[in-house]
Amino acid sequence: MIGDRLPAEGGGTGVWQQIFNFHDYGELLALVHNSLLAGALLGLVGGLVGVFVIRRDLPFAVHGISELSFAGGAAALLLGLNIVAGSIVGSLLAAAAVGALGVRARDRNSAIGIIMPFGLGLGVLFLSLYKGRAANKFGILTGQIVAVDTPQMAWLLATSVVVLLALTIVWKPLTFASVDPEVAEARGVPVRALSLAFMLVLGLAVALCVQIVGALLVLSLLVTPAAAAARITAATTLLPVLSVVFALVSMEGGILLALGSSVPISPYVTTISFVVYLACRLAGARGNGQAARNRRPTQHQAVTHD
Template identity: 40%
Template sequence: MVTFQENWLQVLQTTFMQHALIGGSMVALAAGLMGWFVVTRQNAFAAHALAHIGFPGATGAILVGAPVTLGLAVFCVGGGLLIGLLGKRVADREVATGTILAFATGLGVLFASLATANASSTTTVLFGNLLAISTDQLWVFGGFTLLVVGALAVIARPLVFASVDPAVAEARGVPVRALGVAFIVLLALTVTMAVQVVGTLLLFALVVTPAAAALRMTARPGMVAALAVAIALGSVWLGLVLSAMVNLPPSFFVTTLAVLTWVLTLLVTRDRTPRGAAVPVADPAPLAAHPAG
């Protein structure tokens, strides 16, 4: 039964809620910045797959008593590198992603069955537990977020060019393949964090849905990133408040708020042409001449 908690303001001031707020905000920042590239590069399936590829890493870590974040990071980054190296074209990437996903899922089932004594931890990996973020995890999240933000600041311009028109970008001398591998590694780090907030099964709520909603409102990459970050942050913050009010898992509220925002933008912009591919890019020559930023 759902009951309203009159002391919800006090709950928001507890240590675990403060950790959830800080950790969730860092994940929302990284996910929002990565979202435009995920949608534009048609990497939504890869983002979803990376979460499942990380599942055996998490369950394996639970099995041997290692930190879950470490297991997730090793498998997500390893899987991301394989996807990036094996799939240059979209079709090749889809095949590589599906094959790696199938193997990782089977491995995850094996590890989960062996770790039956830690069934609650396995459930947390699947659905997330924003309220269980520890101080050590906050430091790891902080490092990952700085790495994602810093790397995007360096490669953003050539990555935009390579995402919108990879054939022309490659002809202009932009290292499209290297940028693709770098991007998938950054996505793997973002997924590693997001899984611990909303879980493997609800990952789209932070990595894809905010950017998809933002793309309905504008086609400018910078504005899409800003709006996606704002939607993701709003979903996390309001989700935590609602969770404190009625004592229910915040993952449900975070996911629901992000999806509702997307549905609302669909209704408001239903007469407009979708903006996913119509991205204005400056003259490609400067981008090729200065591939680092």
């Protein structure tokens, strides 16, 4: 099975071969069509949703929702039900609770701080009661992209379509409400309804990402790519495009690297995502420095002005 290779002997060499092992890579690549498609879907969904996560300052909410998504998936695993469906139910319950209880940022963060340990505790309880394969427990926490089967793919595809359709409908007013909520509300935009609607969309997106990168590392898809894009542009059209590109690079690159290893996909996705963020941060700092130098008057201009 993919990802179950025995480590080679030889200390550091064995560890390296567990992380990067491209023996029979071509044969293995033919087995992960569903995984690559799932990665593309999650890159698209994560990149677009992440734009509003950054604009609305919701990274903490992503983490909180992922804990109840984890609890829902663990409950489904224990009961022998569909894990994706369980994750979606958990995510939507958390998102609805946060959206209903947290109108203001302070209230929202308090609600998340209450929900998050509750969800994590439930998830740990359900996993401790589960007596099946340990790999199933580990997959909920750290992801299992190489094990995407056809029924799970159908769930991922259907949920992704729902998220993308919802974003298409609310994109323009949600952008207005995210950038300037006071003015948007004064002009008749239903800011509170949009906030709750987006929380539900975020819940679905979190449930999708939990299936691939796991509950512990979902931020790498729903926060880091958009945060990286925001470091180099604030343009309304370019920001989501770059966010999607960075999310796709992280997902597809993580899948292709994880395919030749015996470790989960999540370290690869998070590492690529973090490297992209660092590169964008450095590029943004250099661009800001250059802009500041261009605005600074030269000695000749200062003398002429005086």
